[in-house]
Amino acid sequence: MAAEEASLIRAAQQGDQAAFERLVQAHDADVLRLAMSFLRSPEDARDIYQEAFLRVWRNLRHFRFDSSFESWLYRIVANLCLDVLRKRKVRRQMLAVAGNGETGPDMLDRVPEARAETDPQRALLSREIEERTRSALERLSSRERLVFELRHFHGMRLKEIGLVLGASEEAVKNCLFRATQKMRLALGDFL
């Protein structure tokens, strides 16, 4: 943890509002991005943002620096997001009595193996690739997406992600591997 962040946390623990605001502003865009990307709903993301930082504010005095602040914050965000997803799933199950249930991540499991030969020179910044990537991300399971995003977009170590999810490093590793495979399958034509 950067020394500056540690001193901000200590100041905020002593009730320094300005320090707390700086802590929020150092992380809140990432929190919102994670919540948005997870929940695909600005309203839900806004609720997660609010609730996450309120929890941080209420519990900061208990923070003992035994993990990074970022891990602690993301653990809160991840749990809140997973709660929302769980509620949505229950709602979907209740509504989809007549459906075949074959939606979301399961479909990706059926994608055949990627071609061995690929063309690495393809334009990776094209809109189509971006859209396919986003679409593939959405089709990962919630846990896979969380692991994938925390690793790729937030640069967290697997051990830290394990702390966030309450899972072993090995489980996180497997999850990242699965998510990467699925994502690469979805982008197979371009890689």
Add this chain to the structure above:
Amino acid sequence: MSCASRTEQILLYYHGELPPSESEEVRRHLEACAACRAELERQRLFAQAVEAARGEPPPELLAACRRALSETLARERASSGWQERLASWFVSPLPGRPAWGKLAGALAVLALGFLGGRLSTGLGPGLSFRPEPAGLRVRYIEHTPAGELRLQVEESRTRWVRGPLTDETVRRLLLEAARDPIDPAVRADALETLREVAERPEVRKVFLEALERDPNPAIRLKALEGLKPYADDPDNRQVLSKALLSDGDANVRAMAVELLATSPRADVVETLQALLGRESDAYIRQRSARILQAMNASPGIF
């Protein structure tokens, strides 16, 4: 290990998640194996594609989130009660309240706030530090067994904005300060300063708002002082009449009646007559009756 089974290892190598010895072993293998180098390259390109698809939250959503959080936290802080209780003790200390030590502390805190904006040197002997005058807020007061006080002081980063009252930024900041939700000392100082430019409509609006809504009677009195030269204005008179009839503080009502009396007009008669029927303060009743008498108006409603 065959190349086909190295995919996971190369992924972890790419992410820097292999132990040093294993990482070194993969690095050596890569030097010799074109297929695994291609796999590493695909992983790199894949990560680039993913990065390109990384969306940023819309700035307006982020701003809305920050505003909402700020409001929620302000409410949370208010409900935790420190500033509110300090302010209310300062305004109307209840007889028999046992915590005189705390009351003295509260007065000291608010005095510190009032003085803070004006002091440019330390706060005098006995204090172990020389805080910056602005951005200083006492959050907690403790009495130690040794008879000392322990003050938890919040210091936020501050900067000075300099300029004359004619400067728009300075005025804007003062208008915001006059609405500071926490510190009555800041509000009082801001209103006092803004009196010099009370001819501006936005300034008079702040005075009227303070008179109508500020929970602190000392601030409402400041607002009345600011409105004094403009007691003739019909909009102001409406708010003054309302304050006279409904403000909970007798000093505020007394000053409101004086302001309305500076230009006695027919519109005030009804207000004063209504007031006479309900006013508990003898001075205000007498003053109202004299004003009505001077206007040749009846003291009662018939």
